Amino acid sequence: MASYGLHEVLGEAGRGPNASHSLRPTLVAAKTDAYEAGDRLRVTPQRGLDGRTADIVIICDIHLDPGMSPEGRWQEEIGWVRQHIEADALVCSACSGAVLLAEAGLLDGAEAASHWIMADLFRDRYPAVKFRSERILCDSGRAGRLITTGGASSWQDLALYLIGRFCGAEEAARIARLFVIGDRREGQLPFAAMARPRQHGNAAIADVQTWLADNYASPNPVTAMVVRSGMAERTFKRQFKAATGYAPVDYVQAMRIEEAKQMLETEPTAIEDIAVAVGYEDPTFFRKLFRRHVGVTPAQYRQRNRLRTLGD
Known part of the structure; x- marks a missing residue:
């Protein structure tokens, strides 16, 4: 699960001898009660959506059943993300987390990555977003302060990107060796299937x-x-x-x-x-x-x- 993987990998960043900074990941949710995620793992948030701001925000993968509409969902979370955008934080999404950013209107006019299976949803609901199904990581605007990634395991690429950006290239290389992650140069296309055509009455x-x-x-x-x-x-x-x-x-x-x-x-x-x-x-x-x-x-x-x- 992306949230646990990110927490572990980012928590290790900064311990190498040549790291310029360290990172302190915190699992945040609208409610701090423990809950069961889509893969039935028990998740216990460490903090609620309070007034404190973070330097980096990562929206992890979102569970959407086939045909489920995002309309009206995540209003509290969207407001919290907007506060961070206005405070000039770096806001990122992993896999289907980009749907929340699109629902908030933050990706309009920008390129965005998400899991390739979300292509239909972006095509139909977010036509102003330049969806890049082949990309693993996209600079989605706001002068490099809005990053989206695609694919269920793209959190690994996001983690290495953030570590390289804030802790240095040597630390990112050390983390890649330690966790045996990285190198997805060919993107998502080898795993993608033909997008499902729209249902229609013609x-x-x-x-x-x-x-x-x-x-x-x-x-x-x-x-x-x-x-x-x-x-x-x-x-x-x-x-x-x-x-x-x-x-x-x-x-x-x-x-x-x-x-x-x-x-x-x-x-x-x-x-x-x-x-x-x-x-x-x-x-x-x-x-x-x-x-x-x-x-x-x-x-x-x-x-x-x-x-x-x-x-x-």
Whole structure:
């Protein structure tokens, strides 16, 4: 759990011989009563949301069930965070904690990282936020005093960033060695799945989505989708984007890449043949597109995920 991990790692910072400062983490919550977190661990806050301010605030991961709206939630916590922003504190979030910052309106117009699974929520509820699903850590504005991180274990990267920033690079390196953490240069993309398209009531778009599920590898699928819809091309593209959240070509590419990932994980098929199977005659173009979407090459993705599957 991020709160315990951060508390332990940050609490160790400053004990090295070359550390310039030390950190004193404190677990803070709206109520100081012990409670059970989403993973059923017992959490006992050390302090309430009183008038005292901290130099650094970290909002840890937030539990949101599928379909649960953040509307009207965390009002007391948002007010407390705003007080710290106004007092020029460094405010950070780990994983889904960025949702609280977005709900507070603090990320509008800025880049922000969060767990990739939150992409739908940010797209639909916080369109003013430039959501970066591939990033592990984002400088989200206010002259470097608003930091967001993505992924369930991104608290580790945040901890090392804070230790390096306040205690020095040598101390951050010592902590990384001590806890065996760090080096996530490829970001979250290798772990991300295609974002779930919006639910919608557009029957014509739903029909082409159903058709595409079996025909994504066909030549010129977007042209075929336009013809099948019976709409003018510009009208179709506008309605498709409004209904699904994707431009038609991006939707096709995302479906093809997801199928390629499944094949790489489960089949020994050559990468060139996988490219053809999902609709790309040019394997070089496929490799470039795959890397742009996933963050690693098809060969690297296969090596990682095949090894993990065989080891299970």
